[in-house]
Amino acid sequence: xxxxxxxxxxxxxxxxxxxxxxxxxxKRRELLTYFxxxxxxxxxxxxxxxxxxxxxxxxxxxxxxxxFYFGHxxxxxxxxxxxxxxxxxxxxxxxxxxxxxxxxxxxxxxxDESHYxxxxxxxxxxxxxxxxxxxxxxxQTMPLTLPIDWHSPAWVILMGIxxxxxxxxxxxVLIRQLPLQWVRSLPQWPVCPLARHQLAQVPxxxxxxxxxxxxRLGKPQSDATYAWDNEYGQRxxxxxxxQASRMLVxxxxxxxFVQAGGYLEPRWWSEEGWGWRQFSQAQQPTFWVGExxxxxxxxxxxxxxxxxxxxPVEVNQLEADAFCRxxxxxxxxxxxxxxxxxxxxxxxxVAVDQPNWPVAPGNINLEYWASSCPVDxxxxxxxxxxxxxxxxxxxxxxxxxxxxxxxxxxxxxxxPTFDGKHNLIKGGSWISTGNLALQHSRYxxxxxxxxxxGFRYVVSGHRETxxxxxxxxxxxxxxxxxxxxxxxxxxxxxxxxxxxxxxxSLVPTAGKALDMGCSVGRTSLELARHCREVDGVDxxxxxxxxxxxxxxxxxxxxxxxxxxxLLEYCEARLSPLGIGAEQVARVHFSQGDACNLKPKxxxxxxxxxxxxxxxLRDPKRFLxxxxxxxxxxxxxxxxxxxxxxxxxxxxxxxxxxIRENGEALASYPALQRLLAPAFEELAxxxxxxxxxxxxxxxxxxxxxxxxxxxKRAE
Ligand SMILES: [Fe+2]
Numbered sequence: 001x002x003x004x005x006x007x008x009x010x011x012x013x014x015x016x017x018x019x020x021x022x023x024x025x026x027k028r029r030e031l032l033t034y035f036x037x038x039x040x041x042x043x044x045x046x047x048x049x050x051x052x053x054x055x056x057x058x059x060x061x062x063x064x065x066x067x068f069y070f071g072h073x074x075x076x077x078x079x080x081x082x083x084x085x086x087x088x089x090x091x092x093x094x095x096x097x098x099x100x101x102x103x104x105x106x107x108x109x110x111x112d113e114s115h116y117x118x119x120x121x122x123x124x125x126x127x128x129x130x131x132x133x134x135x136x137x138x139x140q141t142m143p144l145t146l147p148i149d150w151h152s153p154a155w156v157i158l159m160g161i162x163x164x165x166x167x168x169x170x171x172x173v174l175i176r177q178l179p180l181q182w183v184r185s186l187p188q189w190p191v192c193p194l195a196r197h198q199l200a201q202v203p204x205x206x207x208x209x210x211x212x213x214x215x216r217l218g219k220p221q222s223d224a225t226y227a228w229d230n231e232y233g234q235r236x237x238x239x240x241x242x243q244a245s246r247m248l249v250x251x252x253x254x255x256x257f258v259q260a261g262g263y264l265e266p267r268w269w270s271e272e273g274w275g276w277r278q279f280s281q282a283q284q285p286t287f288w289v290g291e292x293x294x295x296x297x298x299x300x301x302x303x304x305x306x307x308x309x310x311x312p313v314e315v316n317q318l319e320a321d322a323f324c325r326x327x328x329x330x331x332x333x334x335x336x337x338x339x340x341x342x343x344x345x346x347x348x349x350v351a352v353d354q355p356n357w358p359v360a361p362g363n364i365n366l367e368y369w370a371s372s373c374p375v376d377x378x379x380x381x382x383x384x385x386x387x388x389x390x391x392x393x394x395x396x397x398x399x400x401x402x403x404x405x406x407x408x409x410x411x412x413x414x415x416p417t418f419d420g421k422h423n424l425i426k427g428g429s430w431i432s433t434g435n436l437a438l439q440h441s442r443y444x445x446x447x448x449x450x451x452x453x454g455f456r457y458v459v460s461g462h463r464e465t466x467x468x469x470x471x472x473x474x475x476x477x478x479x480x481x482x483x484x485x486x487x488x489x490x491x492x493x494x495x496x497x498x499x500x501x502x503x504x505s506l507v508p509t510a511g512k513a514l515d516m517g518c519s520v521g522r523t524s525l526e527l528a529r530h531c532r533e534v535d536g537v538d539x540x541x542x543x544x545x546x547x548x549x550x551x552x553x554x555x556x557x558x559x560x561x562x563x564x565x566l567l568e569y570c571e572a573r574l575s576p577l578g579i580g581a582e583q584v585a586r587v588h589f590s591q592g593d594a595c596n597l598k599p600k601x602x603x604x605x606x607x608x609x610x611x612x613x614x615x616l617r618d619p620k621r622f623l624x625x626x627x628x629x630x631x632x633x634x635x636x637x638x639x640x641x642x643x644x645x646x647x648x649x650x651x652x653x654x655x656x657x658i659r660e661n662g663e664a665l666a667s668y669p670a671l672q673r674l675l676a677p678a679f680e681e682l683a684x685x686x687x688x689x690x691x692x693x694x695x696x697x698x699x700x701x702x703x704x705x706x707x708x709x710x711k712r713a714e
Contacts, residue, residue, distance in 0.1 A: 013367045014038070015355030016162070016434045018224050020147035027146060031157055032139045038161045038434070039132055041366075042168050046070055047186055048175050048302050054182035055121055059174040066178075069171050071099035071124045073164040074131040080160060081138065084409050086153045091130050095119055135160070147224070150407060158226040159410060165434040166443075172431050173451055176287065176301045185302040189370035192363075194308050196374070202252040202310045203375070205245050207459060208382045212239035215341040218401040219440035225355065230414035231440050233401025237341035242460035244338065244346055247375040247384045248392065249323065249455055251288075251298070254313035257323045258284050258292050268326045273318035276448045285315050286450055300371050310374040312385070312454040317393040317423050317447035320455040327457065335457050339464040340396040343426040349381025353439040362388025363430045365437045372430060372452070387439075391425035391432070391453035395464040398424050398444035400557075406569055415559075415569060417444050418471060425453050471569060472558040477520070477546055478570075481558045482693050484522035485550075485572035489691040489699055496522035498688055499610055499639055499706065504530050506683055506708055507635050510606040514629065516594050516622075517612030521547030521587070525574065527608065528583035535601060537592040547589045550574065562696045594622050602629040608637040611690070611704055614644055618653050620674060627678045632713045636679060639688060639704040642667040671707060679709035 014037050021027045046066065049055050055067045075096045081087045090096055098119070119127070139157055148154040175183055185191075196202060217235040219227050257268075263283050266274045276282075289297040289304060296307040315323075320337055328335040338346070350361055360367040362378040364387055372389050380386045397420045406415065422444035428437045429452035435441055445451060472478055484496055500523060513531040515524040520543050524536030538544050550556040554574050559567040574584070592598060594609070595618050607626050613619040630636060644654045644667075651658070655674065656667030668685060675681075685707045692700040 013360065013365055014041075014433065016225050016438065017158075018355070019149070019226065020224050022146070024144045024146055027148075027154075028139060028144055031154060032136060035135060035139060035157065035161055036132070038164050038168075039128075041433075042073060042164050042171075043128070044186070044188060045168060045171060045175070048183045048189070049178075050184040051182050052121075054175075054178050056118060057178075057182075059177040063174060065118070066171060066174055067118045067121065067124065068099055069167050069174070070121070071095055071119065071127060073160075073167050074124075074128045075099045076163050077131055077135050077157075077160040080156050080409055081135075081153075084153070084156050086142070086156060087134075087138065091134060092127055095124070095127050155226070156409060159407075162226055162228075162435045165436060168433065169429065169431050169436060170451070172301050176299060176452075177450070180299070180304055183302045186370075189301070191300055191303055191305065191371040192311075192369040192373040194305060196308070196310045197306060199252050199255070199309050202250055203247070205247050205249065205253055205375075207243040208246050210242050210244055210342075210345060212241045212345065214238055215345050217341060217344055218403075223440070225438060226435055227438075227440060228413055228435065228442070229407040229410070230398065230400055230404060231442050232405075233403035235341075235401045237339075239341055239345055240461060242342060242458050242462065244342070244383070244458045245456045246382070247456070248312040248389060249320075249457065250310055250375045251285075251307060251313045252309040254285065254315070254323060255292065255309075257326050260326065262322060262326050268322040270318065270321060272447065273322055276316075276318050277322075280448075282319070285313055285319065287314050308372070308374070310376070311372040312375050312390045314372075314390055314450070314452060314454050315393075316450055316453075317445075320393045321395075321447075323455075324457050333459045334461060335459055337393055337395040337455055338426075338458045338460070339462055340394050340424050340426065342458055342460060342462065343392060343394055346383060346386050347427070347439060349383060350386050350439075354437045360388065360437075362386070364388030364428045365433050366431055369430055385427070385456075387427045387437075388430065388432075389454075390429045391443075391451055392427045393453055393455045394424045394426055396424045397464075398422050398442060400569075402555075404569075411566075415471070415567075421446055423447050425451060429453070472546065472556065474542070475561050477542060478558040478560045479692060479694065480520045480543060481546065481556065481572045482560055482570065483691075484520050485556075485574075485577070486560075486570065486693070489693050490701065492689045492691045492701070494522070495688065495690045495704070496526055496610070499523060499608075499637075500526035500530070502686060502688065502706055503527075503606070503608065503635075503637050503708070507606065510635065512604050513606040513608065514601060514604045514626075516597075516607060516609045516626070517615070518547065518589065519543050520572075521550065521589060523608065523610055524587045524589065525551075525579045525583050527606070528579075528586040531606060532586065534587045535604075536587055536589040537594075537597070537601065538589075539591070539593055541591045544589050544591045551584045551587065551589065561694070568696070595625075597625065597629070604630050604634055606635045606637070610637075610639045611641060613638060613640050613655065614642060615648050617649060619649065619655050620653065623671075623674060627675075627711060630711045632711060634711045635682065636675075636709040636711065637706065638671070638709075639706045640667065641690070641702045641704050643702070668705060668707070675709055679711055682708040682710045 017030050017034055056065050058065050078091055142153040144154055215237045218233045219231040262268050284292055287299045289299055297304050298307050324335045363373045376384050399418050424444045510531045512533045513527050515536045518524045518536035518538050521536055524534045527534045556572045558570055560570050562568045616622050644657045656665050656670035658665055685705050688704045688706050690702045690704050
């Protein structure tokens with residue numbers, strides 16, 4: 001432990017407020033103080049900008065210049081209060097439009113070249129002052145009942161404050177990426193004094209055994225502090241015993257990788273990592289200044305200092321991952337980045353969480369310095385820096401926990417990052433305050449992005465899956481999922497369920513069934529309640545893939561068009577529909593062409609084709625063919641809207657809806673004529689309504705005719 005580094009808080013530490021309380025007037029004052037402290041803190045950060053260039057030039061090509069962020073956090077309050085209907089007038093429509101949308105998170109090869117006529121700094125200072133007055137006034141007069149919940153106007157205020165605290169941190173990174181001569185150091189933002197200058201003085205890292213066990217992720221809805229939507233929900237992960245590094249990886253420890261030529265050898269890098277390495281031509285961590293073989297210095301937010309070898313290295317996730325791959329070969333151990341659950345397991349060693357701590361247990365919440373500090377400064381349980389100092393990259397791409405739902409006032413906060421390309425960072429840094437400094441906070445960045453972030457490693461057999469976008473975005477698939485598993489629309493019962501109920505009323509049980517054109521599988525799964533065995537077959541491999549995944553995982557997420565570009569994020573689940581492992585085990589989904597079905601599909605007691613024949617190129621051929629696949633006495637169930645379309649079925653193949661020898665021929669009598677030689681009709685046709693949602697306010701409402709036929713004994 002380095003004791004030479006004195007610990008002196010430099011700002012009155014603030015805490016994110018409790019949502020509950022007895023006295024609403026007191027809560028109002030708390031919120032007002034929290035708002036004003038945040039606002040002041042944010043403005044004080046921008047005092048580091050010494051020249052106009054610092055305000056108006058982009059620190060990195062993927063972000064706006066800092067002038068944008070200066071206005072952005074203020075306009076956010078007004079934009080969200082308006083969107084929520086809590087206020088009805090803008091303060092400055094031009095500014096509020098200009099600084100509304102951040103350039104965020106694009107790929108490193110996807111540069112934004114837009115030019116904007118930014119307002120002047122003075123103009124934005126005036127604007128910020130007007131927002132301060134407007135929001136302060138709102139806090140003092142808004143309706144307020146306790147506890148504050150998602151729907152309270154106070155939630156919008158907290159959202160604005162916590163959003164500003166996020167930008168406090170991300171802006172401090174942008175300032176760190178500006179040329180040094182454009183910024184000035186600020187006495188109220190002090191750097192941790194440097195104590196060790198020699199590499200040899202840096203304590204060696206070591207591995208600590210961790211028992212593992214059950215880890216429960218997700219913030220309970222009842223938790224009493226503000227959270228972003230992606231933090232709520234649940235997930236349980238069972239971890240085998242693993243080991244974790246006692247300290248964060250220091251600049252000294254990382255130097256060994258640099259000196260071993262780690263940046264020059266593709267074998268240490270993932271494909272994505274090497275792509276970034278080649279693009280960036282990086283040879284060492286981005287904030288290192290100088291040559292690895294010479295005198296290295298470290299760029300801080302507003303200063304450059306001789307390399308503090310005992311501070312944590314700051315790298316992006318791709319560099320951290322490359323280090324782990326290299327280290328794994330050096331040590332013969334499965335060294336890797338921790339997954340979210342492994343970090344959470346370690347985090348249990350710190351008993352307290354903000355806002356409960358009397359003083360921060362680590363270098364976080366701006367309670368100590370405006371910089372990192374040595375990796376052995378803050379002991380927490382068996383470790384150092386489980387929280388604080390710098391963020392810690394994980395191997396986990398962010399996604400939503402079970403029960404995730406979007407906050408409608410900030411519907412694009414989380415889901416754009418649920419693309420498998422954004423990895424979680426955990427633990428917070430020296431400048432993480434408010435929600436960012438809470439145990440359950442969940443922030444994710446593109447793997448090539450820089451924050452005040454480094455890493456610790458684990459030795460673990462756990463393999464985090466490379467998640468792809470967990471939401472099915474194809475509107476055709478999403479529409480089918482909604483029709484099969486979503487809520488009823490316009491008072492019309494679920495079609496698949498109703499259809500199978502109709503079948504079951506005539507044929508209570510059957511042995512082997514074929515559901516031809518099964519789409520995403522609901523009808524097959526419903527049939528499995530009455531049949532011993534069901535083949536669900538569809539022409540679309542896409543649908544079959546979804547049906548298989550759903551059957552395997554019990555759940556499937558999809559994004560349903562709401563209106564225009566807007567989407568609703570939904571989840572199909574089987575168990576709440578009473579479909580369990582028993583039904584699932586009876587169904588076999590496969591891809592197949594109804595007009596050219598493989599011989600193996602035969603010997604059925606029941607064949608069902610729901611709204612299929614009107615989609616086939618040659619419905620007649622299909623109907624004559626399936627007759628041979630049914631056992632004698634077997635049942636054929638057809639439902640159809642008889643919506644014949646030349647794009648799908650050439651007119652010469654339409655079953656009905658045509659004139660034959662000048663006489664009208666409807667589809668039902670045509671079916672009767674076609675099937676009569678091999679079938680008898682078992683019951684009167686039945687009309688079954690069907691609703692398919694296209695948008696939140698636009699539905700396709702159809703009436704299918706259900707006909708049921710029994711194959712004659714030959
Ligand atoms: Fe923002």
